[in-house]
Amino acid sequence: MENIGNLHGVSHGHQTSDLMNSQHARQSSSHRNLVSHGRSAMVSSMASILEGAGDYRTDHSLSGPLHPAMTMSCDSGMSLSSTYTTLTPLQHLPPISTVSDKFHHHPHPHAHHHPAHQRLSSGNVSGSFTLMRDDRSLASMSNLYGHYPKDMSGMGQSLSPLSNGLGSLHNSQQSLGAYGPGAHLSNDKMLSSGGFESHAAMLSRNEEHMARGLGGHGNGLMTSLNGMHHHSHPHSQANGAMLSVDRDRQTVGGGQGGAGSGQVEEINTKEVAQRITAELKRYSIPQAIFAQRILCRSQGTLSDLLRNPKPWSKLKSGRETFRRMWKWLQEPEFQRMSALRLAGE
DNA sequence: TCGAAGTCAATATG
DNA sequence: CATATTGACTTCGA
The missing domain is CATH 1.10.260.40 (lambda repressor-like DNA-binding domains)
Incomplete structure (x- = not known):
């Protein structure tokens, strides 16, 4: 039993649970969060530049009755959902620290993600990223x-x-x-x-x-x-x-x-x-x-x-x-x- | 309990 | 190596 349970639960567990599936608990890795981070970061950057940031974000929110978690969500599903909520506010301000914070409170066993988004954030913030510049x-x-x-x-x-x-x-x-x-x-x-x-x-x-x-x-x-x-x-x-x-x-x-x-x-x-x-x-x-x-x-x-x-x-x-x-x-x-x-x- | 829907991991195929 | 197929498993609703 345990074997199986473990296997399933741990081995694959990523699924996000989407809305109703609720299979969450899968393995996954967790880096999926990164995506969200990345995204928020990007958004922020855009926001900064455009000032319409909030709006941009809003758009997401709006469109997203679904997207909330979807956008990034993969693994943590539920946790993310809450995260996403938190994210909303985040979007307005992209303080890396904040971001990190949010993340931290997540059970992040993996470290490599952090660096990734960090660098992203900084990039965005600094503006070097300038998403516009294709x-x-x-x-x-x-x-x-x-x-x-x-x-x-x-x-x-x-x-x-x-x-x-x-x-x-x-x-x-x-x-x-x-x-x-x-x-x-x-x-x-x-x-x-x-x-x-x-x-x-x-x-x-x-x-x-x-x-x-x-x-x-x-x-x-x-x-x-x-x-x-x-x-x-x-x-x-x-x-x-x-x-x-x-x-x-x-x-x-x-x-x-x-x-x-x-x-x-x-x-x-x-x-x-x-x-x-x-x-x-x-x-x-x-x-x-x-x-x-x-x-x-x-x-x-x-x-x-x-x-x-x-x-x-x-x-x-x-x-x-x-x-x-x-x-x-x-x-x-x-x-x-x-x-x-x-x-x- | 059964069947349907969704997935995954393994495996087959190109 | 990328894509297709398949068997097994889980969750959910009658």
């Missing part, structure tokens, strides 16, 4: 992850949406298109339904492009703007208009969304799966990496999800996984990368 981000990424950037350089250069990334993206999407508008399914409310889907893609892509294209502030502004302005309504913040669109529909469709706590996003799992697959290929990110760092799942699981995505309606706790993927897709490239890097570091 160059920088890229550079950093390159350092950490040689291959990711490989395509990016190309993409980055071409502002034209169709040139690179989009081109391929479109491809995939087009294939999806069949089910998109045609909608033999019930995608009426799907996150990416029909034409809108392409828009979404474009938008998100644009973000990335802008990031590098506009250079610094441009991107930041956008992001923050998107996220900020209307904090009044909990709809649409994440990154873009697209979201708002879907959100609206979803809200309506879902109806009970609930007050906030339950985001009623309906995600087109099939599409997300395709997009993720495409992105992973684009950046040469192995499933194993993405699965672990972003989804906190195993490679096999990811593979299965990507190949045989179940319809949103049939998903239960598995939705969380798709939300994470979706979330990731919505993030600006540099964030995606940093998430990958950080989580893995």
Whole structure:
């Protein structure tokens, strides 16, 4: 018994418990927290620069009825949830010490994470990080992850949406298109339904492009703007208009969304799966990496999800996984990368 | 108690 | 090496 119990509990335990799974207690490592750290750090940096920091963050909060923990959460799940709460305030001020504090109170057996985020924090704070500078981000990424950037350089250069990334993206999407508008399914409310889907893609892509294209502030502004302005309504913040669109529909469709706590996003799992697959290929990110760092799942699981995505309606706790993927897709490239890097570091 | 959903780890395959 | 498949396990709801 114990063996098994231990094995399971300790060996794998990472799962986060998502919302309902509650499998927490798995092994994991704990470094997942790093991600959150990294993120907050980044946010802060942005915030500092833009001043809209709070807003930016807000956006997360808003969009995140789900994201709260998801964004980073992988292992500690519950603990994190609380952490996340704490994080909110943190975001406003990125005092490293504070951060450390929060972390510390976590049972962190591993030390190597700390250094990692520390350095990040400092970087951000000092501003050297300047997320805006895609160059920088890229550079950093390159350092950490040689291959990711490989395509990016190309993409980055071409502002034209169709040139690179989009081109391929479109491809995939087009294939999806069949089910998109045609909608033999019930995608009426799907996150990416029909034409809108392409828009979404474009938008998100644009973000990335802008990031590098506009250079610094441009991107930041956008992001923050998107996220900020209307904090009044909990709809649409994440990154873009697209979201708002879907959100609206979803809200309506879902109806009970609930007050906030339950985001009623309906995600087109099939599409997300395709997009993720495409992105992973684009950046040469192995499933194993993405699965672990972003989804906190195993490679096999990811593979299965990507190949045989179940319809949103049939998903239960598995939705969380798709939300994470979706979330990731919505993030600006540099964030995606940093998430990958950080989580893995 | 049973079945479904989700995962994982191991293993097979390309 | 990366991805696909599979068997076993856990959790959850009837």
